[in-house]
Amino acid sequence: MTVGRLRRLGAAALVLLTTSYASGQQPSGAPIKIGAVLSLTGAGAGLGGPERNGILLAEKRINERGGIKGRPLKVIIEDDGSKPDIAKSKAEALIHGEKVVALLGPSLTASTGAVAGVTNSIKMPQLCMTGLGPAIESNYKSLFHMLPPQQLNARAMMEYIAKALKAKKLGVLHDSGYGQLVMTNIQSVHKEYGVEIVAAEKFEVAATDVSAQAAKVRAAQPDVVGVIATSPVPFRNARQVRITQPIVSAVGSSSYEYVKGMGEFADEIVFAEFIVAEDPLPHQKEFVEYFQKEKGTLPKTYDAAGWDAMHVLAQALDKAGPDAGGEAIAAAIRAPYRGVIAQYDFAAADMTGIGLESYTYSKLVKGRFTRLPFKAGK
Amino acid sequence: MTGGLLLQSILTGLTNGFVYGLVGLGLAAIFRGTRIVNAMQGDFSLIGGIAAVLLLEKLQWPLAAAMAAAVLLGALAGWLVELILVRPLRKRGGTEDSYLLLTLGIAFAVSALVLYFVGRDSHALPGIGGEGIIVVGDAAIRVHSVWLIAIGLAVMLLLRLFFTRTTVGLSMMAAAIDAEGAATTGIDVALMRTLTFVLGGLVGALAGVLVGPLVTVHYEMGLLLTLKGFAAAILGGLSNPMGAIVGGITLGLVESIAIVTVSSGYKDVIAMTILIIIMIVMPQGLLGRKLRRGG
Amino acid sequence: MTVKRAALIAIAVVLWACLPWLAPRYLIDLMVFAGIYTIAGLGVAFLLGQCGIVTLAQSVFYGIGAYSVAYFCAQKGLPSPVAVIAGVALSAVIATAVGWPVLRLSGYFLALATLALAIIGHVLFLEWDWLTGGTLGIGGIPHIDLFGLVLNSPQRYYLFVWPIAVALLWLHHNLVHSRNGLALRAMRDAPEAALVLAVDTHKLKVQMFVLSAMLGSLAGSLFAHYVTFVSVDSFAIDRAISFLLLAVLGGVYTVWGCVIGALFITIMPQWLSKLGDIHAFVFAAALIATVILLPEGFGGALQKWWRARATGRRTQS
CATH class of the missing domain: 3.40.50.2300 (Response regulator)
Structure with missing residues (x-):
């Protein structure tokens, strides 16, 4: 500073x-x-x-x-x-x-x-x-x-993926609205973090079932999976096709409503966001x-x-x-x-x-947001 | 592409296909009984889905009871729609376009009412068999999806039997094809039309409680379901009771196979292009019969 | 009678021209949209009224017109007429290429095919973001410069867009009452007879589809120049549905029906939004009531009333 x-x-x-x-x-x-x-x-x-x-x-x-x-x-x-x-x-x-x-x-x-x-x-x-x-x-x-700006959201995700998880291969499941905006920026910054994008699959905003896209991401065998969407559906589908890798997501996907929609799958998902009201x-x-x-x-x-x-x-x-x-x-x-x-x-x-x-990083643990100690930045 | 991925895309395509097909079944049933393309069919599903959510969450009903009640509420909604809205329009000389507009208006109204009274949140509905999955080779399918497929098939067969074997079903068809002729044989044409909407509402709400666990229930789901259901029903041929399911499966499979073989971004372009080609090449629909063009 | 009619028309024109100084600015803004939607809706209405074709693909051509202006004016710096004409020409070419096979279908098949086209168009607008800006959209589209007068306010645009809309309505009126118009109605009401009379119905349908697409494209271009920003959200299925809605609501058998339809779908929701959260339901209820009470649309009902009045007066005298 x-x-x-x-x-x-x-x-x-x-x-x-x-x-x-x-x-x-x-x-x-x-x-x-x-x-x-x-x-x-x-x-x-x-x-x-x-x-x-x-x-x-x-x-x-x-x-x-x-x-x-x-x-x-x-x-x-x-x-x-x-x-x-x-x-x-x-x-x-x-x-x-x-x-x-x-x-x-x-x-x-x-x-x-x-x-x-x-x-x-x-x-x-x-x-x-x-x-x-x-x-x-x-x-x-x-x-x-x-x-x-979405580029900063993309960087905030990449910070965690590269520095906290030390991942090399990233697979992304994103929607065609908000998810597309963040994804475009991930495409432009991922090389700086030495992370390779092995799969990037999209679905329309109101998709009913995205298991096929999720399966395609899984088949690419990434170290970590990014899910960026304004709906709980892709999070559920990702776990249902047995994506067991850690999931990292962006601020737009972090909402209590979506967590409720994720049901028992609201677990082991990290968000790069700004407020964890359980622990402000x-x-x-x-x-x-x-x-x-x-x-x-x-x-x-x-x-x-x-x-x-x-x-x-x-x-x-x-x-x-x-x-x-x-x-x-x-x-x-x-x-x-x-x-x-x-x-x-x-x-x-x-x-x-x-x-x-x-940025503040939170992790869903059994349906509850918990603050992570990780800090992004130089 | 691996075999596991292909299998997964087929399972996904089947699940989505039956979702489209179930909505299409209700659409086709109403068309068969009244010659009306019901643009609010997906909103019967919204009514069923949201009723199940409210009964479960606010009144803590058990899942089976909530689902059954929601389906009956859908039937009630169908009855009311026909009695209060469709019948007056018929008396005033409604055309094909005006029925389309009327049902579109009802779709907007149902969606707006849900928005006003229940809110804009998406609601998760528990599935039959919870969130459990069945692993097939390297692919997986939800237990609930298997139930959805089984129930979809059962509904299709029951509707077929209903329209070809029962007096009421045959009377409904007669009332739709030749109202005056049917009336002379003692069929209560007005009642048959009302019953058709009751049936459509019932099937629509059933689709709603079955789709809810997959997509979450929210106030805007109706029109989206109607569009896909319409595609499924027309593609299969409105004249055949199995058409909607076959049309739905075709659409679902084309979509999911396009995702894994070509690109997820262009899946709708591929699916819709194939849809247009099928219609041009097979002008009676996949299962249609001759002389009943376009339904 | 003719004097009276001329006087009525003169009063209407004066009222129309004075409106920007009488009505609040936001109402004029809505009137601009109503004018733009009238043009696009006219394309949908005459396809339905004259040919019996239900089209849900108008959002595609509306989008092509808008993106053409965004691309040629904002990105390439070309003058506006070039962009508008390019959009209309491109729409005509696409409508011919797509319409030729698709218009062999009829009834609900055709409706579904146009729905499929609308979905394809929307996906392509989204996917080709190098051209369309995708979800982000394209901003900074210049206003129309009319010999030094920049059309940068709703009032000016209102005075610009409505004469265009009225001219198109008048051209349409002439088309309907021409020999081609007769052939069209013959095709709609008695397709076999039209065939016997050697009317090439398929070719005629394609021609009308192309004409309708050109209107949609022009409306899209006018939209882009007015809002000065375009993004894919403006060209989705619901836009196509609203064009069909305004056509049917206004009544497809009268020329000026779609003006009333366009006014209804632009002004009504804004006016009702003062009611708070319930406004969406009130709009839907108004729509339902209109359909049940006036099954031939506003245009049809007005025409009926006008004729009843005229015959009433004739029997009196």
């Missing part, structure tokens, strides 16, 4: 300490409207649902503590049905109809690409729940990512406890992403002033931030600044 980075971190901490949104006063002024476009139905619903939880919880928390400069936050959430064109229309409606000051979401990379064109043209800050997408996004100055890190405790108190369940990464996005925005609104306009708010966001998920730096080139050291 460089001195410059440390100094910026210090500055961020100072801002956090001196912000006024912890005043405890009941907010009374006109509400500050924030728009959110999330995938609440369709293929991305597994992401959008938790994100909504996190956003609403953060809204409640921030308003309990006095809102922003005496004004409450009001989030208006719209569902894009996991479609980029609908996401764009919903964003138009929120921006020009509801006159929101900033936009949260969408949940999927494609929808983000469609909405970012709109927010960029009017310089409205947008905190999306995805990693860096197509190259064009690097030109957008008001777009920020709450999750790491010190800076995650407050969020986990509040979530558990309000919801009665434990949060995962996407709940935390919604929570973090709201807090990043709240801090920027507090610093720049709620009526400062999009450009000023975006400028206030462009700084380091200590989130529940990760140490962000929104001034970084990838508009998120998450490093490998923010």
Whole structure:
């Protein structure tokens, strides 16, 4: 970590300490409207649902503590049905109809690409729940990512595969959506880790049975198997065709719902992710406890992403002033931030600044997530 | 490619094929009794699957009782759909397209209701025989899949007997082929049409409780199942009761063999191309009869 | 009567032209989509209405049109008309090549074959990510530049897209009432008689399929230029289903039915989404009610009402 980075971190901490949104006063002024476009139905619903939880919880928390400069936050959430064109229309409606000051979401990379064109043209800050997408996004100055680029997710998996498991041969079973995005990046970084890909089999997002693909991976005799999907089906099928090798997976596959769907096969699966609510890190405790108190369940990464996005925005609104306009708010966001998920730096080139050291590794042991001591990074 | 891999792909293809076939069976049954292509057939499976999940999880019913109740609920749903929605449209002069649109609308509605009342989560349904597997050579198949195949075959045979040997079944066919003629021989045509939907709902929900343990039950599963079931039923020929199963197996096997021999990414391209070719080469379907083109 | 009719049309045109200044921006945004869907849906509607062909393959041609713009304009920097024409031409070629064998099928076989085409198209859009950007998609597609006027707002695009849609509807109206239109209806209603009259029904069907595909491709190109971003999620089976939905809902025997159908499927869900989580069910219920109450679609029902009114007035006078 460089001195410059440390100094910026210090500055961020100072801002956090001196912000006024912890005043405890009941907010009374006109509400500050924030728009959110999330995938609440369709293929991305597994992401959008938790994100909504996190956003609403953060809204409640921030308003309990006095809102922003005496004004409450009001989030208006719209569902894009996991479609980029609908996401764009919903964003138009929120921006020009509801006159929101900033936009949260969408949940999927494609929808983000469609909405970012709109927010960029009017310089409205947008905190999306995805990693860096197509190259064009690097030109957008008001777009920020709450999750790491897929290349970092790929590296985080490879770190564990190469360093903790010392594997040489990797077989991958992935879906054609999220899994494909991570897989493309595994293809581009695996050589750096000295790992050979012996099989890469894909299946459509809603596949009913992927035993044939799993069997093909097994037949290639890998040392370790990567499963990247937004469904429990491939995990079950992999074990059912008697893949006994360790399974390593990515953050998008880590959800309590999928674990439930895996049944007795939710065992010996490692995830490169960000939060193990059963055993939270010190800076995650407050969020986990509040979530558990309000919801009665434990949060995962996407709940935390919604929570973090709201807090990043709240801090920027507090610093720049709620009526400062999009450009000023975006400028206030462009700084380091200590989130529940990760140490962000929104001034970084990838508009998120998450490093490998923010990853947490968890392992499913008989259906329960347990934190692993392994740390990625240099 | 090893023999074990080929065997595995055949077992997988059979499992998937029977899933498609079971949905297709219900579709074909409703078509035979009413000449309606039911775009909500997969949603009968959703109703059955989600009912079984709720009975098991919320009311802690035993598996067999929950499954039986779920299947009966599917039959009830079929009865209601015909009585409340299909019959009024028939009275107002529904065309082939409008029935397709109506059932598509019902499919959206069922899916939306499940989303609203049960939520967007996927639910795992325990299989018959738990998660146990049977090892065949170097390949494996789930115990539940074997049950699914056996039940699928039994349903197919029972439907065949029902439509060719029982008075009710024959009356249903007569009502569909020539409603006026059937009415003159004393057949209650309206009742026969309702019974057809009851049968379709029953078979659909049965498919749901059998498919649930394989795919997990969620609110969007209906339309996906309908599409594959439609392909299976049409491919096999709507006029033959065994058609849907044969069509389903063909589709399932082509898909899984394409995965192991060519590429998993292009499996649908291969399967769908073969599907089109089969239809052009065999215009009566795999098991169809002459003079009943396209069903 | 003609004066009255001309006045009605004039009022409609003025209302239409004033809408961008009267209605909120997001409504105009939806109107743009309605215009685009009208064009694609028109292709589906006349195939069904004039030839009795149920097609679920329109999403493929819609995708080809969109990707053509994404590839030629955003990646290669070529002018927009080149990209749009390239997409339409490519769609025509593919529709001919695929339509020739497939249109020998009929009834549900044909419907299934078009469904299979839609699935194949979707998989290829996903797999050929060097061309289509796959799941990530392609962004940064330029807006249309009309002699210096950049169509970068919903209002401007609305004023651009609807004249195109109306012109196509008018062309379609003329086609239906031409000799070819008669041949088409003969083919639909009495295929044997049409054969006797030496109408090459297969060739005619392929021609209509190609025409329909060209409309789909044009709509896709307009979509890409408007959203300035394309990804494979916009060209899946549900898009094909929604095109069929709008055609049947609007009524396939009237020319302007698909305008109403397109307005229904774009504005209705957005309007209902204010109801919260139950909105999806309300939309489905509205759809079911419409089908049961108006089995010939909006267009058919309106036409019936119009005729009943006209005869009513005639008997009175």
